Amino acid sequence: GINAQKQQLKGTDKLQTVKETHTMRWGVKCDTRLFGLIDPKTGESQGFDVDIARAVTAQIAKDQGTTIKPEFTPVTTNSKIQLLKNNQVDAVAASMTITPERAKVVDFTKSYFPAGQSILVKKGSPVTSIRDLNNPKYTVIGIMGTTALDTMKKFAPNAKVIAMPDNSQALSALESGQGDAITTDNAILYGLAQQSHDTQVVGKPFTNQPYGLAVNKGQASLRKAVDRALQETIDNGTYNRLIQKWFSNIPGLDWRELTK
């Protein structure tokens, strides 16, 4: 019955399944500018994560000598690991920071994006760095389920904290004055700054939180295939083209720093 089926699923080699079904199911963000944001024109998520997932899928297909179609399921910060664990997706490319905690439950590839935590404030705010926020009169906005809030508490233990379900709500919370700063990965903050012209990212990133692609535990062959494909996209210049495509016209960011 159900249990036997479950055993079977666990034992299945995902890479094999991907090859057999000619599809690879990716979890990508739907609400994160630059990485994974739904475009109403197509109804699909678009961004750096999505393009990387596409490139990696194409590379795997090439490596395995078959055709593989990428399939995208929108995930939230809250649900991405659960969906991976539940086998509802094969891999995740969802601006997900590599942490030891997460590494216990999922397997990461090597980093594909050098993210780090930073803060976004309203233009003209007296806050210019994370240190300034260490004061009970300030409220810092974080995103539910991300690691950013825990980290922030180490740098500014006295600040008050609220968590929002997603980025766009965090931004409107900042704009409506419910908080004084948003803290999360700098890359996301650049997306927000691009979107809302009276905000800016201030200070240098104060952490090192590289993003990785993730697959479920026990899928060594899939992880290796993804890792290898990722390296190949870097080697053949596809990676740098995608960096340029998404990050070249963000004011204050030198996209060349990101290339590999």
Next chain:
Amino acid sequence: MSAIIKFKDVDKYYGDFHALHDINLEIDAGETVVLIGPSGSGKSTLLRTINGLETIQKGSLVVDGADVSSSQTNLNQLRTDVGMVFQHFNLYNNKTILENIMLAPRLVLKRKPEENEKIAQQLLKRVDLSDQAPKYPAQLSGGQQQRIAIARSLAMDPKVLLFDEPTSALDPEMVGSVLSVMRDIAKNSDMTMLVVTHEMEFAQAVADRVIFMADGRIMEDEHTDTFFAHPKSERARKFLSQVEHH
């Protein structure tokens, strides 16, 4: 004696339906009048126009000097003088028996609490239900409820009392006690009573006059003895035979 209720050429419609046709009727103060007729003949409608529960569309209706059909008339004032007893009692479900009797005198007549309670207790005694004062209506039998409804009307000291089939929702054994309270009022007070009923024995015993209605019209209006001895119309004869002998 002058007429306390005076219908002149009254017509009443429910929407398009012509419920009362050209009613002309005078009832003198102190009279006891019984209204009979088949179902749907307009008895309830006629009764309910008298205290303004239904409005009339044509003619004039004067009750105790007040023109009921005029929008100037204060119906609340009129209704303190015209009590009504319903087929389904309509006691206040959320009030005790005593409160049922005392509420309107307190709110409308501003009767003092002690006097109000004294009168209420006397009335309870008169309808033989002194021991039920603290109960709620739902705890009484139908016959008891109807006697309380009569007491509640009497508490306002009205000049006219209207009864709409006061015994027809009652179990047969309950009917007697209610009729005997009504008989008592008819004999021992100068109240004007207008009673819709199917109890022919009661009508014969208590009424001064009988009015027979059919199809929204008054067909006969006679002294009680005359009516029962020699009903003029075929309709009335047929009705009487149906009601009396099954």
Next chain:
Amino acid sequence: MSAIIKFKDVDKYYGDFHALHDINLEIDAGETVVLIGPSGSGKSTLLRTINGLETIQKGSLVVDGADVSSSQTNLNQLRTDVGMVFQHFNLYNNKTILENIMLAPRLVLKRKPEENEKIAQQLLKRVDLSDQAPKYPAQLSGGQQQRIAIARSLAMDPKVLLFDEPTSALDPEMVGSVLSVMRDIAKNSDMTMLVVTHEMEFAQAVADRVIFMADGRIMEDEHTDTFFAHPKSERARKFLSQVEHH
């Protein structure tokens, strides 16, 4: 003639409430028996045990050879032989008059459509309502509905017909027509009839026997003439005086 209904030492409880005490009663096929008594005395309960709408807790009750108290007995089978007419008619609101009459014969007796309709039309004629066949119950007067309910029972061609106050929910003018249908059945068929009613004139005219109940007990069980001429118990005398003379 042998008894078609036979109560032996029957007791019936509603939870803790003792509704029928030690009932012993035999009714012969073809008899017409009237059951009277004050409200709550157990008349309806007794009637309803006969077709198994209520279960008994003690004693035995045999109807048409079937032991109603036994769980082996097929009640559906029994009920095809024992019809019942209710105070509130209980016609099927979602079926036309004709369908009301034809439904059970079709489903239960598997009567052929043409024959079924023929019989239904005859019965409609017998209760004088041939023209109402396509209407729904809500479109008829109470008296008409009750006559249809009788026709519906007759359509199953039962051996026993039970009536529970068939006229007490009716307007007085409607009562006559229903009683005359019942009288017709009593006189012109060999049906066994058991009738709960407050219509004393009807009882006197039609019943072979009268049973008087009080407090869940059978107090008297007499020939009709004997009962009305000389009621034995004080309770029965009081009841008769209350019901007959208000």
Next chain:
Amino acid sequence: MSGAFSTSNVQYLLKGLGVTVGVSIISIIISFIAGSVLGIILYEKVPYFTKTVRLIVNTIRNLPLLLIIFFTYFALPKLGVELNAFSATVFAMSVFEATMVAEIIRGGLLSVGIGQTEGALSTGMNKVQTLWYIILPQALKRSIPPLISQFISLVKDTSLATAIVLPELMFRSQVIYGQNPKYMVPMFITIAALYFVVNYSLSLLAKWFDKRLV
């Protein structure tokens, strides 16, 4: 045309309306059928069985629908039941609304009144015939207005599926105003109007039935 109501935004939003209506219709059909069966079981008092069904129905009725949606989407896969956002929503809504429908149908059956049952039994019809030919048709007719009200709730509750990223109306409005905060007010007005039109039409239908039934 650009701005909040650019052609692509309008198309995107209308597709969301399609998803909302689609989820609603499928859930309505499933919950009506399942709920009717449950309602009859609750009404008929089958020994033990009814008690069990009653317990399950009461439990589900008293939980937040949102919890049931999350449970279906995130927890049921642990039992090997894999569902995407669409089927998880349909499943959760159907289960939850079926218990609501069950209670309505039971109420409808009870409101028909014991007299109809007794009338039918007394003509020799058995319990199943009585239920099928006499009680159920009347009960269903009486249940129509409260059922429609319940289905209005269902339509509204589909918006909760934004939580598992079902691209229905509410979710899509968030995507659009995620592009530009200036689109927020127009988007709220638009989706409020869309939901209102759908649901108010349904409630007018309920009122019409209400009038016809008395």
Next chain:
Amino acid sequence: MIDIFTQNWQTILNGFWVTILSSVIGLVGSLLLGTIFALLELAPSRSLRIIGTAFVEFFRNIPLLVITMFFYVVVSSSFKIGGFWSGTIGLILYTSAFIAECLRGGIASVDAGQMEGARSNGLTYTQAMTHIVLPQGFRLAIPSLGNQFINLVKNSSILSFVAGFDLMYQANVISGANLDPFNTYIIVGILYLLITASVSWVVKRLENRIGKEVIR
């Protein structure tokens, strides 16, 4: 399953209290507002009736989530209200429309004879309404009001959409961390059942007490 509770009991309990607090504020607020809506709907003046009906129909026919998000993302930019109040205000507005309907139904099901009896007894319309009809209407509405209060508790999970820190929100946080949604949601479900069952119990008792007084 027990260890989920022992490891997160503080978080869970916080959420539990927020859910109860929001429900209680929602109950009081929606009862008040709902009564006002109902009275508007029944008012003798036509324009008041239209206003009452418009309010009720509007809030009844759009999702609670739309109302709540509107307060959270639009209203909060002018008035500083957080997730808790956005959610709770949404709850109050939404529920009050349903409560107005319950009360209207309760008043409508008071036997017309009660009004006629009171009017014939000499009471004015207002007196008859306040002393006889309204009190009975409220009592008759108790079962359906009880249902609305249970819905209110369940609907308070809307706070989780707007970071209201209620039980549902905390359930998501916990299950996102321990990756055991199965047991986490079961525990939280039991807590919700605890609240809704208590509300049912209180309503049943109220019904019984009043049932003794007014048997219909």
